Amino acid sequence: MSIFLARLLEAERQQQSLLCIGLDPEPERLPQHLQKLPAARAYVEFCQAIIQATAPYTSVYKPNLAFFEALGPAGMEALLEVRKSIPSEIPVIADAKRGDIGHTAANYAKAFFEVYGFDAVTVNPYLGYDAVKPFLVYRDHGVLLLCRTSNPGARDFQDLLVQEGDNAPRPFYEIVAQRVQKWNELGNCGLVVGATYPQEMQAIRAICPELPILVPGIGAQGGDLSAIVPLAVDASGERAMISASRSIIFASSGKDFAEAAGEAARALREQINQARDQ
Amino acid sequence: MSIFLARLLEAERQQQSLLCIGLDPEPERLPQHLQKLPAARAYVEFCQAIIQATAPYTSVYKPNLAFFEALGPAGMEALLEVRKSIPSEIPVIADAKRGDIGHTAANYAKAFFEVYGFDAVTVNPYLGYDAVKPFLVYRDHGVLLLCRTSNPGARDFQDLLVQEGDNAPRPFYEIVAQRVQKWNELGNCGLVVGATYPQEMQAIRAICPELPILVPGIGAQGGDLSAIVPLAVDASGERAMISASRSIIFASSGKDFAEAAGEAARALREQINQARDQ
Numbered sequence: 001m002s003i004f005l006a007r008l009l010e011a012e013r014q015q016q017s018l019l020c021i022g023l024d025p026e027p028e029r030l031p032q033h034l035q036k037l038p039a040a041r042a043y044v045e046f047c048q049a050i051i052q053a054t055a056p057y058t059s060v061y062k063p064n065l066a067f068f069e070a071l072g073p074a075g076m077e078a079l080l081e082v083r084k085s086i087p088s089e090i091p092v093i094a095d096a097k098r099g100d101i102g103h104t105a106a107n108y109a110k111a112f113f114e115v116y117g118f119d120a121v122t123v124n125p126y127l128g129y130d131a132v133k134p135f136l137v138y139r140d141h142g143v144l145l146l147c148r149t150s151n152p153g154a155r156d157f158q159d160l161l162v163q164e165g166d167n168a169p170r171p172f173y174e175i176v177a178q179r180v181q182k183w184n185e186l187g188n189c190g191l192v193v194g195a196t197y198p199q200e201m202q203a204i205r206a207i208c209p210e211l212p213i214l215v216p217g218i219g220a221q222g223g224d225l226s227a228i229v230p231l232a233v234d235a236s237g238e239r240a241m242i243s244a245s246r247s248i249i250f251a252s253s254g255k256d257f258a259e260a261a262g263e264a265a266r267a268l269r270e271q272i273n274q275a276r277d278q
Numbered sequence: 279m280s281i282f283l284a285r286l287l288e289a290e291r292q293q294q295s296l297l298c299i300g301l302d303p304e305p306e307r308l309p310q311h312l313q314k315l316p317a318a319r320a321y322v323e324f325c326q327a328i329i330q331a332t333a334p335y336t337s338v339y340k341p342n343l344a345f346f347e348a349l350g351p352a353g354m355e356a357l358l359e360v361r362k363s364i365p366s367e368i369p370v371i372a373d374a375k376r377g378d379i380g381h382t383a384a385n386y387a388k389a390f391f392e393v394y395g396f397d398a399v400t401v402n403p404y405l406g407y408d409a410v411k412p413f414l415v416y417r418d419h420g421v422l423l424l425c426r427t428s429n430p431g432a433r434d435f436q437d438l439l440v441q442e443g444d445n446a447p448r449p450f451y452e453i454v455a456q457r458v459q460k461w462n463e464l465g466n467c468g469l470v471v472g473a474t475y476p477q478e479m480q481a482i483r484a485i486c487p488e489l490p491i492l493v494p495g496i497g498a499q500g501g502d503l504s505a506i507v508p509l510a511v512d513a514s515g516e517r518a519m520i521s522a523s524r525s526i527i528f529a530s531s532g533k534d535f536a537e538a539a540g541e542a543a544r545a546l547r548e549q550i551n552q553a554r555d556q
Contacts, residue, residue: 066376067382115349125404151379157404164439
């Protein structure tokens with residue numbers, strides 16, 4: 001088991017929580033009083049207040065790189081600062097969805113694991129094993145491969161029926177799950193499977209009974225918690241990271257935004273636990 | 279036709295060149311005298327000298343984001359500076375291979391097209407149409423979708439045989455090419471197809487006769503120029519971007535690195551033109 005997975009399980013148990021909070025700040029959605037600051041500064045203050053208020057209910061944080069990159073170099077400075085302010089007992093995933101050939105992938109891995117200090121990263125599997133391996137060799141870190149995403153367009157490619165050998169045709173995402181299961185030699189692989197497709201979740205969990213699964217798509221995207229949580233967890237009711245972003249971090253646009261986020265996180269943690277214990 | 283494509287064709291004709299130079303700097307491969315500088319500063323000086331020496335022979339530049347991200351925020355400052363120093367008549371591709379759901383993709387598009395000022399970006403299609411559309415709506419900019427990459431692991435997923443309706447099974451990359459052909463409503467799509475697979479290139483060019491194709495994998499990766507160039511170009515011998523990185527930018531590790539890069543670019547341009555005119 002990788003150190004990432006051990007830390008994740010420890011946090012899930014300690015906080016009695018499967019909740020992952022996505023940090024996706026946007027200038028125009030910040031509380032009014034923060035919109036007066038330079039955007040990168042506002043991101044730091046906003047995220048730090050959200051983290052402080054939600055940490056007791058959260059087992060993992062997931063900053064989304066796009067929102068920081070959209071502010072230019074200052075956004076990356078903000079990302080560094082936000083990363084550092086997350087309590088050390090809570091692991092942090094870079095939601096970056098990178099994917100490139102070996103030498104380039106090695107530089108992405110260096111950026112996220114060494115320079116920015118993330119515990120795990122989301123990776124796009126489309127380029128195949130040699131593009132994923134430079135991440136996997138960081139054995140202490142988690143590598144979460146996109147398998148079946150939560151958006152409607154996921155159908156365009158991920159659901160295509162693949163003919164392999166004499167087997168009956170299987171959807172592409174099942175092939176991805178099978179491959180990742182094989183790639184998990186160091187115990188540091190995981191998957192990303194959207195909350196919006198329970199049937200697919202069930203099939204994938206059957207293929208990969210022990211991999212941690214990051215589950216975006218509840219909240220703003222409309223995934224049904226009571227349907228998805230029991231299918232996403234492993235046999236012990238663990239190893240799922242149920243991720244919410246906007247419904248938590250933008251719970252209020254007033255000066256009480258952090259308090260409201262804390263309350264939303266506390267409530268969602270309970271709902272997730274109830275769904276799991278059904 | 280998008281402004282990106284028009285500019286690309288103009289540059290290809292003006293420079294009589296299909297050469298794309300990838301800017302993939304690495305601290306330990308820089309000339310000795312630049313290694314004494316802070317890495318981000320060294321990247322700027324290195325890339326600016328390379329650009330100045332190679333611009334007469336080059337129709338498009340392609341900085342690779344990973345190498346700049348690996349230096350942290352200072353690397354992104356360097357990227358901005360490098361981007362600005364490229365002559366305005368030569369279009370510039372952000373080799374970023376991003377891919378994420380709608381709202382996140384919109385922020386990546388904003389980062390590359392608005393903040394960093396790139397003319398085009400490479401995008402991973404795995405998440406489907408709604409993840410690509412936020413890039414496509416920038417009608418003046420190019421969106422180059424990964425189709426068949428140049429690495430050995432490309433086989434893991436991109437070659438899988440897909441069964442659609444009553445059609446004979448087709449490789450996954452052909453389905454991607456078909457979809458991108460449909461997505462090209464604003465004339466700003468393109469493809470990425472590795473130089474290492476001539477047969478696949480031929481099939482893809484037949485499906486997409488008018489799309490610009492970025493072709494990595496010659497030089498260090500071993501693609502055969504005389505085999506691939508005639509298959510990659512369109513019917514007019516254009517719309518291919520034959521990309522080389524390390525074989526150009528690291529042509530010499532001495533103080534003559536820029537001169538050597540210029541000479542390597544000039545020679546490669548000629549080889550590409552000869553291969554095209556065979």
